[in-house]
Every structure is written in structure tokens, then in C-alpha cells.
Amino acid sequence: MTSIDQVLQKIDQNKEKLIARLAEAVEIPSVSGDAAYRKHVFEMADWLKAQLEKLGATAELKPLGKQNLDGQEIELPPVIFSDLKAKTDADKKKTILIYGHFDVQPALKSDGWNSEPFKLVHDEKTGRLYGRGSTDDKGPVIGWLNVIEAHQQVGLDLPVNLKFCFEGMEESSSVGLDDLIRKHKNDFFTGVDAICISDNYWLGTKKPCLTHGLRGITYFKLRISGPQADLHSGVFGGMVHEPMTDLFAVMSKLVTPQGEILVPGINELVAPLTSEEAQRFDNMEYALTDLHSATGKDVAINDDKAKTLMARMRYPSLSLHGVEGAFSAPGAKTVICASVIGKFSIRLVPDMKPEKVISLVQDYVQKEFAKLGSKNTVHIEGEGGAPWYADPNHWNYVAAAKATKKIYGVEPDLTREGGSIPVALTFSEELQKNLLLLPMGRGDDGAHSTNEKIDISNYIEGTKLLGTYLHEVAAAS
Amino acid sequence: MTSIDQVLQKIDQNKEKLIARLAEAVEIPSVSGDAAYRKHVFEMADWLKAQLEKLGATAELKPLGKQNLDGQEIELPPVIFSDLKAKTDADKKKTILIYGHFDVQPALKSDGWNSEPFKLVHDEKTGRLYGRGSTDDKGPVIGWLNVIEAHQQVGLDLPVNLKFCFEGMEESSSVGLDDLIRKHKNDFFTGVDAICISDNYWLGTKKPCLTHGLRGITYFKLRISGPQADLHSGVFGGMVHEPMTDLFAVMSKLVTPQGEILVPGINELVAPLTSEEAQRFDNMEYALTDLHSATGKDVAINDDKAKTLMARMRYPSLSLHGVEGAFSAPGAKTVICASVIGKFSIRLVPDMKPEKVISLVQDYVQKEFAKLGSKNTVHIEGEGGAPWYADPNHWNYVAAAKATKKIYGVEPDLTREGGSIPVALTFSEELQKNLLLLPMGRGDDGAHSTNEKIDISNYIEGTKLLGTYLHEVAAAS
Structure with missing residues (x-):
């Protein structure tokens, strides 16, 4: 047979x-x-x-x-x-x-x-x-x-x-x-x-x-708007609230250099680690040197294999991607940007629902912006897909x-x-x-x-x- | 005659x-x-x-x-x-x-x-x-x-x-x-x-x-370098120190949304205000509405005429201009940038010497960066002209x-x-x-x-x- x-x-x-x-x-x-x-x-x-x-x-x-x-x-x-x-x-x-x-x-x-x-x-x-x-x-x-x-x-x-x-x-x-x-x-x-x-x-x-x-993802666009047109930083610097200053202030409050997400409520959405799961990460065939060679340099946050793998696979992460509307070319330009859009995203894991994450981020950004005491205005929108x-x-x-x-x-x-x-x-x-x-x-x-x-x-x-x-x-x- | x-x-x-x-x-x-x-x-x-x-x-x-x-x-x-x-x-x-x-x-x-x-x-x-x-x-x-x-x-x-x-x-x-x-x-x-x-x-x-x-000016380029090439934020987000996160952390420490420069020692370089000078600003023909119409909107930091004029004429200011090497186009891109250069400048007034300002900023940025505990590297250079x-x-x-x-x-x-x-x-x-x-x-x-x-x-x-x-x-x- x-x-x-x-x-x-x-x-x-x-x-x-x-x-x-x-x-x-x-x-x-x-x-x-x-x-x-x-x-x-x-x-x-x-x-x-x-x-x-x-x-x-x-x-x-x-x-x-x-x-x-x-x-x-x-x-x-x-x-x-x-x-x-x-x-x-x-x-x-x-x-x-x-x-x-x-x-x-x-x-x-x-x-x-x-x-x-x-x-x-x-x-x-x-x-x-x-x-x-x-x-x-x-x-x-x-x-x-x-x-x-x-x-x-x-x-x-x-x-x-x-x-x-x-x-x-x-x-x-x-x-x-x-x-x-x-x-x-x-x-x-x-x-x-x-x-x-x-x-x-x-x-x-x-x-x-x-x-x-x-992982899923939610992608955010955070717009700060100030003057109606770009201004000369010599003439106006010091007199006006600058959208870039506000943007950096708010975006610096999203995540620490160690990758910890600072938006309240986000980390609480993550499904707790089970011992069966923890075991899996311990068993996984992987070495920190694999990461070092993939990134060309040791810029790993953790020196622990399981923690590193968990950071990639079972925990959310927040990355800042860029700024639209600011000076981005080589060289020097002394501009006060009229309106800038910061881009960042959060990778999602169970049990994070995109809508909930978007709403938490929106609330937090609005609150952090309000603390700045700026006359500029803020608008934040997000969209995404579930894990x-x-x-x-x-x-x-x-x-x-x-x-x-x-x-x-x-x-x-x-x-x-x-x-x-x-x-x-x-x-x-x-x-x-x-x-x-x-x-x-x-x-x-x-x-x-x-x-x-x-x-x-x-x-x-x-x-x-x-x-x-x-x-x-x-x-x- | x-x-x-x-x-x-x-x-x-x-x-x-x-x-x-x-x-x-x-x-x-x-x-x-x-x-x-x-x-x-x-x-x-x-x-x-x-x-x-x-x-x-x-x-x-x-x-x-x-x-x-x-x-x-x-x-x-x-x-x-x-x-x-x-x-x-x-x-x-x-x-x-x-x-x-x-x-x-x-x-x-x-x-x-x-x-x-x-x-x-x-x-x-x-x-x-x-x-x-x-x-x-x-x-x-x-x-x-x-x-x-x-x-x-x-x-x-x-x-x-x-x-x-x-x-x-x-x-x-x-x-x-x-x-x-x-x-x-x-x-x-x-x-x-x-x-x-x-x-x-x-x-x-x-x-x-x-x-x-x-006013004079010093222009700064603050480079943070991490991985050897741009990385996918899905695959690497959470595992590595991200240059953008570090850049936002450091640049958010330079100036407040109210325009106050946070670099220690900078404000102490400014020549003290004399009463003759203060008088001049009080006398100056200017109204806040002039500023509002020049910027198209009220984004003035001060509601006081003399303070506003002094901010422009006799005090330094620090503006964040942009980021080179990050995502700057419309749309969404989920990149972890390998290396980014933040651009900012400080307008100088008497008695600020460009060399002194550059050195104060460099020291401060190095110190703030060191606090982050990041494996990325920082390099900052500045150049400028006196007031x-x-x-x-x-x-x-x-x-x-x-x-x-x-x-x-x-x-x-x-x-x-x-x-x-x-x-x-x-x-x-x-x-x-x-x-x-x-x-x-x-x-x-x-x-x-x-x-x-x-x-x-x-x-x-x-x-x-x-x-x-x-x-x-x-x-x-």
C-alpha cells in the first residue's frame, strides 16, 4: 500500500x-x-x-x-x-x-x-x-x-x-x-x-x-497648526508659539528611549503573559547576535533573549516616523513652520482593539497639548488594523x-x-x-x-x- | 544763501x-x-x-x-x-x-x-x-x-x-x-x-x-545614529533604541512652548536690560494687532507690547526647524530611521558670543542624551554669526x-x-x-x-x- x-x-x-x-x-x-x-x-x-x-x-x-x-x-x-x-x-x-x-x-x-x-x-x-x-x-x-x-x-x-x-x-x-x-x-x-x-x-x-x-497597527497623524504661513525665525522667533516646539513637546511624551509606551491605559490592554507562553519564548532558537547582525550594530534595548523576542512578538511598540511640513532637506533653513504633522504608529497585540488605542492616544495627546499653554491648535487622527x-x-x-x-x-x-x-x-x-x-x-x-x-x-x-x-x-x- | x-x-x-x-x-x-x-x-x-x-x-x-x-x-x-x-x-x-x-x-x-x-x-x-x-x-x-x-x-x-x-x-x-x-x-x-x-x-x-x-544666529545640526539601515517598525519596533525617539527626547528639552530657552547658561549671557532701553520699548509704535495680522492669527506668546518687542529685538530665541533623514512625505510609512538630523537655531543678542553658545548647547545636548540610556550615538555641530x-x-x-x-x-x-x-x-x-x-x-x-x-x-x-x-x-x- x-x-x-x-x-x-x-x-x-x-x-x-x-x-x-x-x-x-x-x-x-x-x-x-x-x-x-x-x-x-x-x-x-x-x-x-x-x-x-x-x-x-x-x-x-x-x-x-x-x-x-x-x-x-x-x-x-x-x-x-x-x-x-x-x-x-x-x-x-x-x-x-x-x-x-x-x-x-x-x-x-x-x-x-x-x-x-x-x-x-x-x-x-x-x-x-x-x-x-x-x-x-x-x-x-x-x-x-x-x-x-x-x-x-x-x-x-x-x-x-x-x-x-x-x-x-x-x-x-x-x-x-x-x-x-x-x-x-x-x-x-x-x-x-x-x-x-x-x-x-x-x-x-x-x-x-x-x-x-x-501584530496589528494604528497609524497616527498629529497636526499642530499655528501661524497662517511659514515665518522667518529671525523676525518672529520669540514672539509666537511655534508648532514645531509644541509637536516635539507632545511627541516626546509618547514613548521612552527604552520603548516604554507612556500613553496611559495602553499597556493595560495587553493580554497577560501565561507561563506556557513564557516557556515558548525561553525555548525559541534565537540569539542577541542575530539581532545585532540584522541591525548592523548593537542597538538592542534588552540583553535578554526572551525579553527581546517578547518585545517584537507579544508587546506593543511605538515608533516615531517623521514630520510632514517641516524643513527636511540637507542644509540650513531658518523657518518657523506654520503647520506640521507628526507621524507615529503603535504596533498592536492581543487584546488591543484599534479603536480603543486610537481613543486613548487622542485623549492623551489632547491633554498633553493642553498642558503646553500654547495658542496653536492640535488635531490628531489614527487608523489601523487589529492584531x-x-x-x-x-x-x-x-x-x-x-x-x-x-x-x-x-x-x-x-x-x-x-x-x-x-x-x-x-x-x-x-x-x-x-x-x-x-x-x-x-x-x-x-x-x-x-x-x-x-x-x-x-x-x-x-x-x-x-x-x-x-x-x-x-x-x- | x-x-x-x-x-x-x-x-x-x-x-x-x-x-x-x-x-x-x-x-x-x-x-x-x-x-x-x-x-x-x-x-x-x-x-x-x-x-x-x-x-x-x-x-x-x-x-x-x-x-x-x-x-x-x-x-x-x-x-x-x-x-x-x-x-x-x-x-x-x-x-x-x-x-x-x-x-x-x-x-x-x-x-x-x-x-x-x-x-x-x-x-x-x-x-x-x-x-x-x-x-x-x-x-x-x-x-x-x-x-x-x-x-x-x-x-x-x-x-x-x-x-x-x-x-x-x-x-x-x-x-x-x-x-x-x-x-x-x-x-x-x-x-x-x-x-x-x-x-x-x-x-x-x-x-x-x-x-x-x-540679532545674530547659531545654527545646529544634531545627529542621532542607530542601526546601519532603516528598519521595518513591525519587525524591529520594541527591540531597538530608535534614533527618532532619542531625537525627540533631546530636542524637546531645548525650549519651552513659551519660548524659554532651557540650555543652562544661555540666558545669563544676555546683556541686562537698562531702564533707558526699557523706556524705548514702551515708547515704540507697535500694537499686538500688528503681530496678529502679520501671522494671520493670534499665536503671540505675550499679550504685552514691550515684552513682545523685546522678545524679537533684545532676547535670544530658539526655533526647531526640522528633521533630515526621517519620513517627511504625505501618507504613512512605518520606518525606524537609521540616522536622523534635527535642525534648530538660536538667535543671538549682545553679549552672546557664537562660540560660547555653541559650546553650551553641545555640552547640554551631550548631557541630556547621556540621560536617555540609549545605545545610539549623538553628534552635534553648530555654526553662526554674532549679533x-x-x-x-x-x-x-x-x-x-x-x-x-x-x-x-x-x-x-x-x-x-x-x-x-x-x-x-x-x-x-x-x-x-x-x-x-x-x-x-x-x-x-x-x-x-x-x-x-x-x-x-x-x-x-x-x-x-x-x-x-x-x-x-x-x-x-
């Missing part, structure tokens, strides 16, 4: 073919953020649709309408909705929804690439595959295709039914996707039991992880952990990410199903950067991991 | 001719800051030289070499050195050095002018002459020519010897002028007894003034006050300006003679702005004032 082991063996045997398949995808420069490349995003959608259909899946291109980009109105790339039912007992089997994206970040050799970004280069010495999209997110998307192919080659039916939702605008704010999900939650997305996204990375370079949380958190004890995660143990021989770290992937929140909220982030690549893959790569071992073992996950999730209860 | 009264009468009779002379000058668009207009600055120098020679003065164009402007190397406009000795008793008469400039600020009708900027428009209803350079500084420069002409018309010898130094780069940082003054202090500038510059404005619109002080102050009890001022009383019937206010005119400091320091700022125009003339104007009454009475001043200064001892 055929088994998953034969599938894994077949994946190993297919190695060169799988690399060739990824190479084919990387050669299509499907950059979503540049109108001149838009045709290649469509080309990539057609390529992926054909691959899915070749494997016996249905595949439909869902149009999203038009957008304005680089001054022209152009067609948005379609989202692919694809269905592949198990051949036997489909009704009794679980249905797993897979999300991925087939667009990529821009890349030019002149940006500092060592090779052509849209040609997959196999570095025999390091065992790495260089190319735009290799790890973000063409490698993982093709990983799913590889899994289906290997099953068919060894004559093993799929242990679950699969639904795919692949988009071509992820690198450009996923324009149109949320609406499409909401529109089809009661038809295409019906019957989904759990969701899996392979579009993030291991924390470091050695140990696999499952990711069950993402995403999934239960890591859900069978979806338990299955993924078992699969990881089988492929890599270690228990995966249970991580959370500091940034945001809005679609994870949308799927979780709209479908009300557990969502798993199951990364294929490593922390040093350089997604969005020059010389993006995926290690061949991550691509091949990662493909095996995705396949094994499907079997574990089928067996889970 | 002919007297100054006949000169004044003649000036009145010449009115239309004097307006026509100013119109001729305004029609030459001698914009020094735009390479495309440079030929007109030369044209203006030639025009002025010819006018001076027609009046019997010697006039020499002193070349200043080349400069780089708008990407091209072009010839700097010359400085005019001109000498006009009294016909009789020249050896016994005082020599007064007159400075002025014949270049102007850029102007395009599309900037918001109601008429062509380089055509002098006589508004009969308001009695105003509109045109670029009408008040800054072609009106006053031509005023001196008008005075000489009227003396010659009535057959009255000049009561003093005159030396003129007219430049064509005042609106573009007076490139080359300081060096030229130093170079010729022992030849052309020898024998000067006092200096007069008519290149500023009344405080308001009604009462004439003499100006005997200008200028002239003794208003000097015979040069006494003479100007008497002349003002004769022409306008009031004692002039003795004002100081908040901004800087570097050449005033250079002349004072190099020639070690009393320097007087004797304005012709009004506070609302709109120098540097659209619809620059001079009231005909200011042009004609101002011309008479310049002539009367020469007689009073000749009689002074």
Missing part, C-alpha cells in the same frame, strides 16, 4: 524537476507595483492556472476590476480560485484552504544583485537558489503543486480536499482581495475546515517554526508540529511576528476557522531585498513538510 | 522725475539668484554707474570672480565703489559711507502679483508704487541719487563727502562682499567717519525708526533722529531687528565706525513677497530724510 513515505521519496527524486519548475516561475517578472510589469503578473496567473489544471484542479481567474497606478488606469491582476477534491471519500475528508501569492517585489540587477534577479541561479557551493520570488512567495506556492504531483506519481490519493486562493497583488496592498473574500465566503470558501499560508520565514536560519500571531492571533493548540497547529518533527526532527518554535499580514486577519475573521502560518524559507532569505534566495534544502524539505502536513491534518481531530 | 530747505523743496518739485527714475530701475529685472537673469544684474550695475558718473561721482565696477549657480559657472555681478567729494572744504568735511544693493528677489506675475513685477505701477488711489525692488532696495539707493541731484539743481554743495558701496548679490548671500571689504579697508574705505545703510523698514506703517541692532549692536547715542544716530524730527515731525523709534544683515557686522567690525540703519519704507512693504511696494510719501519724504541726515551729520560733533 502506498504511503506518504513514497511521496517524500518521490519529492527527493523530483529535485531537479522541482528546481526547473521554480526557475520557470521566477523567469516571469510578475512585479505588481509597476504598471510596466503588469502584463507579466497576468502571464504568471495564466501559468499558475495551467499548472493547477494539469494537476486536475479546477481553476478560475476572478477579475478584480481596475486601479490607478503610475498615472494610468490599469486592470488588476486576477485572483485564482482553485478546487481539488480528493478522489475517494471527498465528503468525509477535511478541506484545507491554501493562500499564496504569485506577484513579487520589484528588482533590478543594478539595485545590487549579484545575478539577474529574474533568472533562478543555482549556487552549487552554498546550495542556494537566487532569484526574485524564490522564497517570497513562488517557492512555497509551487511547493503545493509539487506535493500534488508527487501524490499522483506514486498513486496516492490526497488525504484532504484542497482549495487554493492565489493572488497577484500581495506586494501592493492586496487591493481588492478583502472584498473578494467577503463576497465569496458563502460559496467558494464554504466548507473550509482550516487555513494554511506559507508566506513567512523561520525566525533564524536553523530551526523551523509555526507562526500563530501577527491577529491563532490558538497554537488547535489541531491545525498540532498537525503542523507533528509534520515538522517528522521532516526536520525537531519540535518547531511557536513564533509570532512583529509585522502585519492583513489577509490572515481577514480569512480568520470572515471564515472563523483556524489559520496556520507554515513557513518554508529561512530568516535570512532576503525577501524584498537584493539577492533574494531560498536554500534548496528548504525548498525540497519544505515541499515535503507541506505534503506531510496535509496527512497529519487529515489524521488530526 | 541756499540751504537744505531749498533742496527739500526741489525734491518735492522733482517728484514725477524721481518716480520715473525708480521706474527705469525697476524695469531692469536684476534678480541675483537666477542664472538666467544674471545679465540684468550687470545691466543694473552699468545703469547705476552711469547715474553716479552723471552726478559727478567716480564709479568703479569691482569684479568678484565667478560662482556656480544652477549648475553653471557664471561671473558674479560687480560691486560699485563710488566716491563723491564735497566741492569745497572736502578735507574738513566728514565722509559718510553709504551701502545699498541693486539686485532683487525673484518675481513672476504668476506668483500672485496683481501687476507685472518688473514694471513700476503707480496706484493713484493708494499713492503706492508697486514693483519688485521698489522698496528693497532700489528706492532707497536711488534716494541717495535724488539727494545729490537736488543739491546740484539748487547749487548747494554737499555737506559731507560721500562714498558708496553698492552690491548686486545681497539677495544671494552677498557672495564675495566680505572679502572685498577686508581687502579695501585700507584704501577705498579709508577716512570713513560713519556708515549709513537704508535697507530695512519701519516697525509698522506710521512711525519712522532708526535701527541700531540685529550686531550700535550705540544709539552716537552722533550718527543723534543726527538721524534730528533729521527724522524735521521731516516727519516725530522722534523716531529706536528699534532693533530680529533677523541678521551680515554686512552690517562686517562694516562695523572692519572699519570700527558707527553704523546706522535708516529705513525708508514701511513694515508692510512686502519686500521678498508678492506685490512689493513703496508708498510715494515714503519715497519722497524718505529722499528728503536722507538729504537732511547728511546735513545733520555734517553739523554733529
Whole structure:
């Protein structure tokens, strides 16, 4: 009787073919953020649709309408909705929804690439595959295709039914996707039991992880308005309340140099640390030197690993980003700015609700501004998205952990990410199903950067991991 | 026997001719800051030289070499050195050095002018002459020519010897002028007894003034450096010391919203207020509403006239101008800036020495930064120019006050300006003679702005004032 082991063996045997398949995808420069490349995003959608259909899946291109980009109105790339039912007992089997994206970040050799970004280069010495999209997110998307192919080659039916939702605008704010999900939650997305996204990375370079949380964000614009026009600081300096002085006074009251948020009530919104959670951070494969090398210098607030990881994953942070309307060029200008807008944001974690955070910040800023005794005026607005958190004890995660143990021989770290992937929140909220982030690549893959790569071992073992996950999730209860 | 009264009468009779002379000058668009207009600055120098020679003065164009402007190397406009000795008793008469400039600020009708900027428009209803350079500084420069002409018309010898130094780069940082003054202090500038510059404005619109002080300035660039490259605030927010947080913490400690400078030792450098001085501020023709209308809104720190004027004229001020290296565009960007430079400046008054101020600020910033406990690094540099102050009890001022009383019937206010005119400091320091700022125009003339104007009454009475001043200064001892 055929088994998953034969599938894994077949994946190993297919190695060169799988690399060739990824190479084919990387050669299509499907950059979503540049109108001149838009045709290649469509080309990539057609390529992926054909691959899915070749494997016996249905595949439909869902149009999203038009957008304005680089001054022209152009067609948005379609989202692919694809269905592949198990051949036997489909009704009794679980249905797993897979999300991925087939667009990529821009890349030019002149940006500092060592090779052509849209040609997959196999570095025999390091065992790495260089190319735009290799790890973000063409490698993982093709990983799913590889899994289906290997099953068919060894004559093993799929242990679950699969639904795919692949988009071509992820690198450009996923324009149109949320609406499409909401529109089809009661038809295409019906019957989904759990969701899996392979579009993030291991924390470091050695140990696999499952990711069950993402921080949300609220972004603030704090405007202080004074005189009706910019003034000469020689003529008016000393006579008038200056918006920049007020802005610096208020913004300096938001966060300490040690990252402590000073807005009353904010820290109280954070879910208390459980001992199970604390244990997870202690166990995580990470060293302060990883942070030092990522930032190029030791500017770490904490010298403690667990505290550092918690600061990134499970606590809020407040960053000051800049000032609009002030002098920002090199050189010297003696201006009193008429009106300035300070920009800052707060990363959110459970149980912080954006609306509550915005209201606390607004109240605090108004109060701090009132203390200044300035005749200028203040206006503050914020907008944002909630954090995403999934239960890591859900069978979806338990299955993924078992699969990881089988492929890599270690228990995966249970991580959370500091940034945001809005679609994870949308799927979780709209479908009300557990969502798993199951990364294929490593922390040093350089997604969005020059010389993006995926290690061949991550691509091949990662493909095996995705396949094994499907079997574990089928067996889970 | 002919007297100054006949000169004044003649000036009145010449009115239309004097307006026509100013119109001729305004029609030459001698914009020094735009390479495309440079030929007109030369044209203006030639025009002025010819006018001076027609009046019997010697006039020499002193070349200043080349400069780089708008990407091209072009010839700097010359400085005019001109000498006009009294016909009789020249050896016994005082020599007064007159400075002025014949270049102007850029102007395009599309900037918001109601008429062509380089055509002098006589508004009969308001009695105003509109045109670029009408008040800054072609009106006053031509005023001196008008005075000489009227003396010659009535057959009255000049009561003093005159030396003129007219430049064509005042609106573009007076490139080359300081060096030229130093170079010729022992030849052309020898024998000067006092200096007069008519290149500023009344405080308001009604009462004439003499100006005997200008604030200096020190400009600071405060750099905070952290990580080696900009970081994503989602991934790193909370883990690292952020340069922006440190910058806001330090810069918020420099000045209060009420304009009080917090750098220890700075305020102690300010010369104590004398009762004579305090009296002057009480007497000054000024109302808070003048400030409100200049700033378009009431953002005044003080509701007291004298305190407001002292804040501008005789106390230092500290303004925050901007941040280089941070996010400054509209919209939202979630960046942790790698390195940012805060810009601020302090306006200086007697007895503040720029070097001392720079050193106090550097010490304070280093100390405040050290308190933050940040692993980022700080670097602060400053540069600046000293304040200028002239003794208003000097015979040069006494003479100007008497002349003002004769022409306008009031004692002039003795004002100081908040901004800087570097050449005033250079002349004072190099020639070690009393320097007087004797304005012709009004506070609302709109120098540097659209619809620059001079009231005909200011042009004609101002011309008479310049002539009367020469007689009073000749009689002074």
C-alpha cells in the first residue's frame, strides 16, 4: 500500500524537476507595483492556472476590476480560485484552504544583485537558489503543486480536499482581495475546515517554526497648526508659539528611549503573559547576535533573549516616523513652520482593539497639548488594523508540529511576528476557522531585498513538510 | 544763501522725475539668484554707474570672480565703489559711507502679483508704487541719487563727502562682499567717519525708526545614529533604541512652548536690560494687532507690547526647524530611521558670543542624551554669526533722529531687528565706525513677497530724510 513515505521519496527524486519548475516561475517578472510589469503578473496567473489544471484542479481567474497606478488606469491582476477534491471519500475528508501569492517585489540587477534577479541561479557551493520570488512567495506556492504531483506519481490519493486562493497583488496592498473574500465566503470558501499560508520565514536560519500571531497597527497623524504661513525665525522667533516646539513637546511624551509606551491605559490592554507562553519564548532558537547582525550594530534595548523576542512578538511598540511640513532637506533653513504633522504608529497585540488605542492616544495627546499653554491648535487622527492571533493548540497547529518533527526532527518554535499580514486577519475573521502560518524559507532569505534566495534544502524539505502536513491534518481531530 | 530747505523743496518739485527714475530701475529685472537673469544684474550695475558718473561721482565696477549657480559657472555681478567729494572744504568735511544693493528677489506675475513685477505701477488711489525692488532696495539707493541731484539743481554743495558701496548679490548671500571689504579697508574705505545703510523698514506703517541692532544666529545640526539601515517598525519596533525617539527626547528639552530657552547658561549671557532701553520699548509704535495680522492669527506668546518687542529685538530665541533623514512625505510609512538630523537655531543678542553658545548647547545636548540610556550615538555641530549692536547715542544716530524730527515731525523709534544683515557686522567690525540703519519704507512693504511696494510719501519724504541726515551729520560733533 502506498504511503506518504513514497511521496517524500518521490519529492527527493523530483529535485531537479522541482528546481526547473521554480526557475520557470521566477523567469516571469510578475512585479505588481509597476504598471510596466503588469502584463507579466497576468502571464504568471495564466501559468499558475495551467499548472493547477494539469494537476486536475479546477481553476478560475476572478477579475478584480481596475486601479490607478503610475498615472494610468490599469486592470488588476486576477485572483485564482482553485478546487481539488480528493478522489475517494471527498465528503468525509477535511478541506484545507491554501493562500499564496504569485506577484513579487520589484528588482533590478543594478539595485545590487549579484545575478539577474529574474533568472533562478543555482549556487552549487552554498546550495542556494537566487532569484526574485524564490522564497517570497513562488517557492512555497509551487511547493503545493509539487506535493500534488508527487501524490499522483506514486498513486496516492490526497488525504484532504484542497482549495487554493492565489493572488497577484500581495506586494501592493492586496487591493481588492478583502472584498473578494467577503463576497465569496458563502460559496467558494464554504466548507473550509482550516487555513494554511506559507508566506513567512523561520525566525533564524536553523530551526523551523509555526507562526500563530501577527501584530496589528494604528497609524497616527498629529497636526499642530499655528501661524497662517511659514515665518522667518529671525523676525518672529520669540514672539509666537511655534508648532514645531509644541509637536516635539507632545511627541516626546509618547514613548521612552527604552520603548516604554507612556500613553496611559495602553499597556493595560495587553493580554497577560501565561507561563506556557513564557516557556515558548525561553525555548525559541534565537540569539542577541542575530539581532545585532540584522541591525548592523548593537542597538538592542534588552540583553535578554526572551525579553527581546517578547518585545517584537507579544508587546506593543511605538515608533516615531517623521514630520510632514517641516524643513527636511540637507542644509540650513531658518523657518518657523506654520503647520506640521507628526507621524507615529503603535504596533498592536492581543487584546488591543484599534479603536480603543486610537481613543486613548487622542485623549492623551489632547491633554498633553493642553498642558503646553500654547495658542496653536492640535488635531490628531489614527487608523489601523487589529492584531491577529491563532490558538497554537488547535489541531491545525498540532498537525503542523507533528509534520515538522517528522521532516526536520525537531519540535518547531511557536513564533509570532512583529509585522502585519492583513489577509490572515481577514480569512480568520470572515471564515472563523483556524489559520496556520507554515513557513518554508529561512530568516535570512532576503525577501524584498537584493539577492533574494531560498536554500534548496528548504525548498525540497519544505515541499515535503507541506505534503506531510496535509496527512497529519487529515489524521488530526 | 541756499540751504537744505531749498533742496527739500526741489525734491518735492522733482517728484514725477524721481518716480520715473525708480521706474527705469525697476524695469531692469536684476534678480541675483537666477542664472538666467544674471545679465540684468550687470545691466543694473552699468545703469547705476552711469547715474553716479552723471552726478559727478567716480564709479568703479569691482569684479568678484565667478560662482556656480544652477549648475553653471557664471561671473558674479560687480560691486560699485563710488566716491563723491564735497566741492569745497572736502578735507574738513566728514565722509559718510553709504551701502545699498541693486539686485532683487525673484518675481513672476504668476506668483500672485496683481501687476507685472518688473514694471513700476503707480496706484493713484493708494499713492503706492508697486514693483519688485521698489522698496528693497532700489528706492532707497536711488534716494541717495535724488539727494545729490537736488543739491546740484539748487547749487548747494554737499555737506559731507560721500562714498558708496553698492552690491548686486545681497539677495544671494552677498557672495564675495566680505572679502572685498577686508581687502579695501585700507584704501577705498579709508577716512570713513560713519556708515549709513537704508535697507530695512519701519516697525509698522506710521512711525519712522532708526535701527541700531540685529540679532545674530547659531545654527545646529544634531545627529542621532542607530542601526546601519532603516528598519521595518513591525519587525524591529520594541527591540531597538530608535534614533527618532532619542531625537525627540533631546530636542524637546531645548525650549519651552513659551519660548524659554532651557540650555543652562544661555540666558545669563544676555546683556541686562537698562531702564533707558526699557523706556524705548514702551515708547515704540507697535500694537499686538500688528503681530496678529502679520501671522494671520493670534499665536503671540505675550499679550504685552514691550515684552513682545523685546522678545524679537533684545532676547535670544530658539526655533526647531526640522528633521533630515526621517519620513517627511504625505501618507504613512512605518520606518525606524537609521540616522536622523534635527535642525534648530538660536538667535543671538549682545553679549552672546557664537562660540560660547555653541559650546553650551553641545555640552547640554551631550548631557541630556547621556540621560536617555540609549545605545545610539549623538553628534552635534553648530555654526553662526554674532549679533550686531550700535550705540544709539552716537552722533550718527543723534543726527538721524534730528533729521527724522524735521521731516516727519516725530522722534523716531529706536528699534532693533530680529533677523541678521551680515554686512552690517562686517562694516562695523572692519572699519570700527558707527553704523546706522535708516529705513525708508514701511513694515508692510512686502519686500521678498508678492506685490512689493513703496508708498510715494515714503519715497519722497524718505529722499528728503536722507538729504537732511547728511546735513545733520555734517553739523554733529
